[in-house]
Amino acid sequence: MTEDLPLSHEDIAEIAAILEKSGYRELDLATRRFRLRVGKADGPQGEPAITQEWQWAGAMGEAATEAGDAVAADPDAICSPLPGTFYHAPQPGAPPFVRPGDAVGPETVIGIVETMKLMNPVHAGRSGKVAEILVPDGTLVPKGAALVRLS
């Protein structure tokens, strides 16, 4: 929570222009609230291009959600190709895509992962028989989470 916001885009453009014309490669500014690095990068045809990188106090710390990408150890598991909400059925109340005991082929849809308002079908990827649905309907799963186990 702050009284004012640091540096408008006009301010940044001015800082970049100063740096571009100077012999320096980088400006690195740290305050209690943020760290700003404005630096030269390699642009097209060797022309220097300028970047701005902001880091806010406390923003990096807890990498809680990165605990995701849980690579499933179970080789029989079908895993989520992306993070999102896992659904068993195409619509609420509709029959599930698969049930334990069902035979599946590589193209069989075993569920849907909703990410950013898009419905992404999850394919079995190989042939087998459904042994267990590992994740309840409507659960938020990380990328790589085991969803269904085949026998």
Add this chain to the structure above:
Amino acid sequence: MIRKLFIANRGEIALRVIRTASRMGIETVLAVSEADAGSLPARLADHAVTVGPGPSPQSYLAIERVVDAAVRAGCDAVHPGYGFLSENAAFARAVESAGLRFVGPAISTLEGMGDKLAARALAVEAGLPVLPGGAAQTREAVHARAAQTGFPLLLKAVAGGGGKGMRRVDRAQDLDAALDMAQAEAQAAFGNSAVYVERFVARGRHVEVQVLGDGTNAIHLGTRDCSIQRRFQKLVEEAPAPAMPLAAREGIEQAAVRLARHLGYRGAGTAEFLVDADDFSFYFLELNARIQVEHPVTEAITGVDLVEQQLLVAMGKPLTLTQDMVRPHGHAIEVRINAEDPDAGFRPSPGRAGRAAWPAGEGVRVDTHISVGGEVPPFYDSLMGKLIVHGETREEAVHRLGKALAALHIEGMPTTAPLHRRIIADPRFIAGGVDTGFLEGLGQ
């Protein structure tokens, strides 16, 4: 006056509104979901209040919770941003019933423009050209309309937006199957399966006009071309519309003003048109009664802060800008940097940005809520930030864009940046004035 503004949105647009409000001396309160509690806008607003869990139906789309939070925070106005509840008449009504100002048009305008068929009828009343087609309640009626428009045609959701419930149909024998899909999608996305039929223009450009109104008077702030789209969603926008005769541009601008005056439009709005890329004839599509994602390109060429104008009009002030005072200068281009993998069918790629080096420099503006360590949650749309460049000429703007895109470096997830590098190297883009089929013809 507005003393304390409630912002019912998230991401880059929340930050954008906070910036202007702070500059105007207005205190800001941001609605956040649990997933956004640590976001940059939540840190930079004067106050942040949690309105619910991550999924938007329980937070950003929950009218009662949002209005309740605004009232409790002691706010006197609500800015809805874009998307979410921004064009929801029931939300605007709830805000006004609670005694707060809604930063947007009149409720009757939201009602008129939210229904695409009603919007079409209003445009016809105002004397604007529209595409052949119209409503069709039954399967037989859809076939009858198709007989009038011919093929290819577009099926569109009456309550639509964002390309959902929209289907292109090339042959009569595909009409029934496409109708089933469009209705199912429209039902799922909007709770209303009604569709209408419209002629499909083979080489069409998407050109829109920014308008500003105070309920009595209305002006335009020029055109934007948003023809480069995927799945009917915009990727690149520029102002003014390039490679278009001045007379054609002025015709579209005047039509937009006529509509805004006819509606007694209040606030910032965008009239969207389909322009035939070959003869520049144009047809009204819809009016978006809110701030647009791509508003910064208009700000770049006009020097007008559109969010400030929205807030001033919401305070009940008449427009102080006149048409003569708006003197567009130079050319601006915006590219959307989304957390999506353009090489995997634009698959969403939420995650955490380990590094976020955005471009900077003369004529470069970046509107983003993603800094180092910034998170793109899986619940919302994939927009990470907008890169906007401005130059004296289109050529200079394209050159600056190339330099800026070369410098842009985001680690942690695939983004649309590599796609934009390919787009701006394409000779058709460099020449300017591409149609909406541009992406299909893009080389790897």
